[in-house]
Amino acid sequence: xxxxxxxxxxxxxxxxxxxxxxxxxxxxxxxxxxxxxxxxxxxxxxxxxxxxxxxxxxxxxxxxxxxxxxxxxxxxxxxxxxxxxxxxxxxxxxxxxxxxxxxxxxxxxxxxxxxxxxxxxxxxxxxxxxxxxxxxxxxxxxxxxxxxxxxxxxxxxxxxxxxxxxxxxxxxxxxxxx
Amino acid sequence: xxxxxxxxxxxxxxxxxxxxxxxxxxxxxxxxxxxxxxxxxxxxxxxxxxxxxxxxxxxxxxxxxxxxxxxxxxxxxxxxxxxxxxxxxxxxxxxxxxxxxxxxxxxxxxxxxxxxxxxxxxxxxxxxxxxxxxxxxxxxxxxxxxxxxxxxxxxxxxxxxxxxxxxxxxxxxxxxxxxxxxxxxxxxxxxxxxxxxxxxxxxxxxxxxxxxxxxxxxxxxxxxxxxxxxxxxxxxxxxxxxxxxxxxxxxxxxxxxxxxxxxxxxxxxxxxxxxxxxxxxxxxxxxxxxxxxxxxxxxxxxxxxxxxxxxxxxxxxxxxxxxxxxxxxxxxxxxxxxxxxxxxxxxxxxxxxxxxxxxxxxxxxxxxxxxxxxxxxxxxxxxxxxxxxxxxxxxxxxxxxxxxxxxxxxxxxxxxxxxxxxxxxxxxxxxxxxxxxxxxxxxxxxxxxxxxxxxxxxxxxxxxxxxxxxxxxxxxxxxxxxxxxxxxxxxxxxxxxxxxxxxxxxxxxxxxxxxxxxxxxxxxxxxxxxxxxxxxxxxxxxxxxxxxxxxxxxxxxxxxxxxxxxxxxxxxxxxxxxxx
Numbered sequence: 001x002x003x004x005x006x007x008x009x010x011x012x013x014x015x016x017x018x019x020x021x022x023x024x025x026x027x028x029x030x031x032x033x034x035x036x037x038x039x040x041x042x043x044x045x046x047x048x049x050x051x052x053x054x055x056x057x058x059x060x061x062x063x064x065x066x067x068x069x070x071x072x073x074x075x076x077x078x079x080x081x082x083x084x085x086x087x088x089x090x091x092x093x094x095x096x097x098x099x100x101x102x103x104x105x106x107x108x109x110x111x112x113x114x115x116x117x118x119x120x121x122x123x124x125x126x127x128x129x130x131x132x133x134x135x136x137x138x139x140x141x142x143x144x145x146x147x148x149x150x151x152x153x154x155x156x157x158x159x160x161x162x163x164x165x166x167x168x169x170x171x172x173x174x175x176x177x178x
Numbered sequence: 179x180x181x182x183x184x185x186x187x188x189x190x191x192x193x194x195x196x197x198x199x200x201x202x203x204x205x206x207x208x209x210x211x212x213x214x215x216x217x218x219x220x221x222x223x224x225x226x227x228x229x230x231x232x233x234x235x236x237x238x239x240x241x242x243x244x245x246x247x248x249x250x251x252x253x254x255x256x257x258x259x260x261x262x263x264x265x266x267x268x269x270x271x272x273x274x275x276x277x278x279x280x281x282x283x284x285x286x287x288x289x290x291x292x293x294x295x296x297x298x299x300x301x302x303x304x305x306x307x308x309x310x311x312x313x314x315x316x317x318x319x320x321x322x323x324x325x326x327x328x329x330x331x332x333x334x335x336x337x338x339x340x341x342x343x344x345x346x347x348x349x350x351x352x353x354x355x356x357x358x359x360x361x362x363x364x365x366x367x368x369x370x371x372x373x374x375x376x377x378x379x380x381x382x383x384x385x386x387x388x389x390x391x392x393x394x395x396x397x398x399x400x401x402x403x404x405x406x407x408x409x410x411x412x413x414x415x416x417x418x419x420x421x422x423x424x425x426x427x428x429x430x431x432x433x434x435x436x437x438x439x440x441x442x443x444x445x446x447x448x449x450x451x452x453x454x455x456x457x458x459x460x461x462x463x464x465x466x467x468x469x470x471x472x473x474x475x476x477x478x479x480x481x482x483x484x485x486x487x488x489x490x491x492x493x494x495x496x497x498x499x500x501x502x503x504x505x506x507x508x509x510x511x512x513x514x515x516x517x518x519x520x521x522x523x524x525x526x527x528x529x530x531x532x533x534x535x536x537x538x539x540x541x542x543x544x545x546x547x548x549x550x551x552x553x554x555x556x557x558x559x560x561x562x563x564x565x566x567x568x569x570x571x572x573x574x575x576x577x578x579x580x581x582x583x584x585x586x587x588x589x590x591x592x593x594x595x596x597x598x599x600x601x602x603x604x605x606x607x608x609x610x611x612x613x614x615x616x617x618x619x620x621x622x623x624x625x626x627x628x629x630x631x632x633x634x635x636x637x638x639x640x641x642x643x644x645x646x647x648x649x650x651x652x653x654x655x656x657x658x659x660x661x662x663x664x665x666x667x668x669x670x671x672x673x674x675x676x677x678x679x680x681x682x683x684x685x686x687x688x689x690x691x692x693x694x695x696x697x698x699x700x701x702x703x704x705x706x707x708x709x710x711x712x713x714x715x716x717x718x719x720x721x722x723x724x725x726x727x728x729x730x731x732x733x734x735x736x737x738x739x740x741x742x743x744x745x746x747x748x749x750x751x752x753x754x755x756x757x758x
Contacts, residue, residue, distance in 0.1 A: 089710060100640040106752050107676050110712035123704070123712050
């Protein structure tokens, strides 16, 4: 039986080519990471020097509930008037959990950020590692195939084309295969 | 280098000496400097190796005393020609000599560097001559040994014992004569590994702008043997400051040459139009800068100013200070090899119908009865020739794609050896045999899909991770056509970018491979999957295979030069350290 939640360590490394109103931002970008159940979120400090290519190298620790399918990463920029969202990316849990890599593997992942209109706005670079668990639950598929079951990305409702995310990887019913 | 800085934010940022480029020195965006260096023969980032020699049980040629041996070391070119690299000293009266003189050789990962060692017994009458002046025809030949540099380097103790052979007549070795053994030891010279972090500051800089203070930045250059200066890095621009303190600069001693190599530090005032004014400069070596740091003193900048026809160096009030100076040792590629890491080679061959009927001579898969290798065979040989020394068990997974096995549907990833259980073959011979027999047992079909092969390779890599291996995988895909499943291929590549895997794609035949270049991030943008995930590393390189081979390495082998860098990026970013 899996525990109720697992510890997720996300290091927010950097972002590239962030724009507001079609112009590169000058400074004060920060990143918020949320679980899809919205139960938890953490935010980095603001980057004041990198401009449109900010670099945080900050580690955020979250408790990810077992039934979570994804996490959301949102990049904001503090302007003189308000805090505006530059773009978000949804990271399916299958990208950093399950598969055949060992538990606790440090995944280096990058994602395309999309703004509220669904248009591309930069890239976010992170590294993720999941705390190793005593009882494993692996996906039982033996073939390395792309997940074909899809759920619309949570949090990006204005998405025209729809983003397919992977099947959540651990439930109590899945068993270690070998 | 001239005023080639542009006007946008990138121009004001530091280049070459930043923390990011220090962590991944090969990734530093310094293409212009790279090209400049390459055009003058300084190829890539390489390691200096020192070779020490010893021998046991040498033949005794002298009547009254033992032999007085000396070794001459040659490098053997692709054409078989020998060129002398150096000679050791003469050890008197010993059949088990340990020579002190070390040979320096530059290690290039992508070149098969063949070394030939010839041992001579030096006649007494020459004992007082300079080793360099000795004429070898006048000495007694004791024996010869050959090896490849990577053979020595890839062993964990970097020690290789070779049997010395004596060829009495031209070319015929005499196996019954016991000529003794030569022991070769290789060591990476320390300067390859040492990195220096410096914090530089200036005081009392002069006003160069009309209405505001100067916007200074530093350019650090090294002085090449020919006297020309080659820029190594520049700091970021600090606006409106006459007492600038720049962010730390990271330099690898190898970039510079040695700690005593002269460096020129020039302080410029940044101008938007690209014509930056020189505020002043200083010429110091790293060792001098270290002394400057220890003494906490500054060094006055000087400005070459024209006085009539001459240039005088006007000493300025401005000074350069070194606030911080630390030396750290970084693990190199060879350290990781010694620490148990290895490179595993995998190959996938295109069996689509566009290659042509293998029985006809104009097919890319035609196996010439005279033994002349076809394009596929040549590409495989070129890569395996270099990589085989880094693979400990020499068992290579080999696949084919785009063909129909005897009774079955088209497969986009079948084992070349015909087995349904395991995909590995043994050595280059194993690959060639499996390739030849596969040609007879499958019928070429199509389309050209890379997705399944890449996914399979990624599976191998991740399984090896799960088993605790310290292996890095290299997949060679040889294809004659443009890939048809571009998006699936991108998806597979994005997934694989997080794994210890690099992919080399070689295009053979005359097709237009322009579209394939998209896969190589050097030439395009970062790969993006259909789910919005982006490749975290650039793991693909593509090259069209050219028949012509100029110089010591083929076009395909030139690709291999990037591998140590990709390997190091992977290891260093995950903070994997070699087990030393």
